[in-house]
Amino acid sequence: MKITATRQKILDSAVLLVSEKGYLGATTREIAKKAGVTELxxxxxxxxxxxxxGSIMGSNSFLPALREILPDLEEMSYAEALEMLGTRFLLSLKERKPFVKIMQSEMTRYPAEMRRVYGHFMDDMLGTLALYFESLQRKGQLRDFSPTMASRMFMGMLFSYFRTEEIMRNVDITRGKRMNKAVAEFVDIFVHGTLPRTNGTVRRKRS
Amino acid sequence: MKITATRQKILDSAVLLVSEKGYLGATTREIAKKAGVTELxxxxxxxxxxxxxGSIMGSNSFLPALREILPDLEEMSYAEALEMLGTRFLLSLKERKPFVKIMQSEMTRYPAEMRRVYGHFMDDMLGTLALYFESLQRKGQLRDFSPTMASRMFMGMLFSYFRTEEIMRNVDITRGKRMNKAVAEFVDIFVHGTLPRTNGTVRRKRS
DNA sequence: ATGTAATGTAAGTACCTACTTACATTTTGA
DNA sequence: TCAAAATGTAAGTAGGTACTTACATTACAT
Structure with missing residues (x-):
């Protein structure tokens, strides 16, 4: 067995076990056994x-996913772009589900490692999305709002959706059309709001 | 020392330590020491x-908070109601921060306990919010959308905001006006969307 | 084919954990 | 005041953990 193959098998087993049982709960003995090697x-x-x-954190990066997600935003309509972004974001979370679980669980106890990986990804993603909003605002295609907060809102609701379905309820969001429906619904409200379209502005009228 | 007082001191220490170090990381010795009692x-x-x-999970309930949050929705405007709901939801998360951390960390490993407490709260909250949306839709004050998904979107973005600020970045959201600003921004987009208000419907036109 | 790098076997170390037992001391309530 | 309830002291058990050491075996490249 090649050395890199063994290394990888250990890393894979570790990711799975730690994601299931936590850092303390996943013993080296069990990790080794699952990898088919000796503890030694x-x-x-x-x-x-x-x-x-540390090697788990280093090897498992979100960054490549970002590059896949972001291209071609200019070529499609606003709602289409958001739907594509949302869908790909959810899929990239799903691909890294064990890793997401680990971050979720060990975040508090190993903040440095976490922030380096997760923070980078989130900052990049949020920053790029904010830039996208800003550019559309400058073109007059979007109204005035905080691009940063809007980005956090958009990503946040998607992440919560993923968390509830995949991690809490253990539901496969890619089965059927549920993910697409959810994203479409989110994007629709994010784009058009919840007020009736025909009505004028009813807002800021007390009782 | 009264027996209930001792019990409570142990429970409090346990909540704090488990929220910091996780269930496995928080030892009975340390919990007892922090509570000022013997391990025995x-x-x-x-x-x-x-x-x-189990006692931690049983004693620490979200439910009382719900009753505080929900009254008087009918008496205020739509945006006001959402802002109040959002603010109180964030404050109730903040009050139970250690408990939220525990659920976040141990969710995967102790699903039964978690679901009983957290699930109840969330279902109640989401259900009530959905009913609120539905009633406004019936009055024609809101357009047609899925009340359930809209509720999840609304709560989800707030929870993600809390998670990012308080748990990941350890920022006190109640300091200054940042929380109010964030909620206002979220509600504004949730109510009015992100399209310009003057423009007609640009949607569903390809490129 | 053979020397070297990678892995295995087996035994063990030092430490920590949840939990127990026997007995002494303190606190509380009527 | 005084018995009962609650807590403390001290020592220990059985098991698990990360990690080590010494030596044997396998796989691989030249």
């Missing part, structure tokens, strides 16, 4: 459980 | 670490 081999490769955990 | 006292009260954890 694990330690020869990574030296320490802590270092193994 | 802890076991005399709760018998088992697992039972202690």
């Amino acid at each position: 081999t694990l330690f020869r490769h990574f030296g320490t459980k802590e270092k193994l955990f | 006292t802890l076991f005399r009260h709760f018998g088992t670490k697992e039972k202690l954890f």
Whole structure:
């Protein structure tokens, strides 16, 4: 067995087990067993459980996904762009589900590692989305609102949806059309709001 | 020391420690020490670490908060009602921050306990919000959309905001006006959307 | 084919954990 | 005041953990 293959098998087992049982709950013995190697081999490769955990964080990056998600925004309509962004964002979360679980669970206890990976991804994503909003605002195609907060709102509702369905309820969001329906519904409200379209502005009238 | 007082001190210490270090990371010794009692006292009260954890889940309920949040929705305008709901929801999350952290971390590993508490709260909250949307839709004050998905969207974006600020970045959302600003921004987009108000419907036109 | 790098076997170390037992001390309530 | 209830002290159990050491075996490249 090639050294890199062994390394990878250990890393994969570790990701799965840690995502299920947490950092403390996933023992080196069990990780090694799941990887089909001896515990000693694990330690020869990574030296320490802590270092193994660090390798997980280092090897599992969100960043490549971002580049896949972002292109061609200019070529499609506003709602189409948001739907595509939302869908791809959810799919990239789904692909990295065990990793998302780990971050969710160990966030509080290992903030440095987490922030480096997750924070980077989120900042990039939010920043790019905000820039997109800004450019449309400058063209007059969107009204005036905070691009930053709008980005956080958009990503936040998608992330919560993912969290509720996949992590809490353990539902596969890619089955059927539920994900597409949800994204379409979210985007529709995000674009058009919840007020009737024919009505004028009813807002800011007390009782 | 009254028996109930001791019990409560142990429960409080346990909540804090478990929220910081997780269920496995919080040892009974440390919990007892933080509560100012002996480890033996802890076991005399709760018998088992697992039972202690169960008591945490049982004692710390979200439900009372719901009753505080929900009244008087009919008396105020749509946007006002949403802002109030959003603000009180965030404040009730903030009050239970350690508990929210625990659920966030241990969700995957202790699904039964979690779902009982968190699920109840969320279902109640989402259900009530959905009913509110529906009633306004019937009055013609809101356009046609899925009340359920809209509720999830609304709560989801607020929860993500809380998660990012308070749990990840450890920022106090109640300081200054940042929370009110954020809620106002979210509600504004949720109510009016992101399209310009003067423009007609540009939607569903390809390129 | 053979030397080297990678892995396995087996035994063990030092430490920590949840939890227990026996007995002494304090606190509380009537 | 005084018995009962609650807590403390001290020592220990059984099991698990990350990690180590010494030595044997396999796989691979030249």
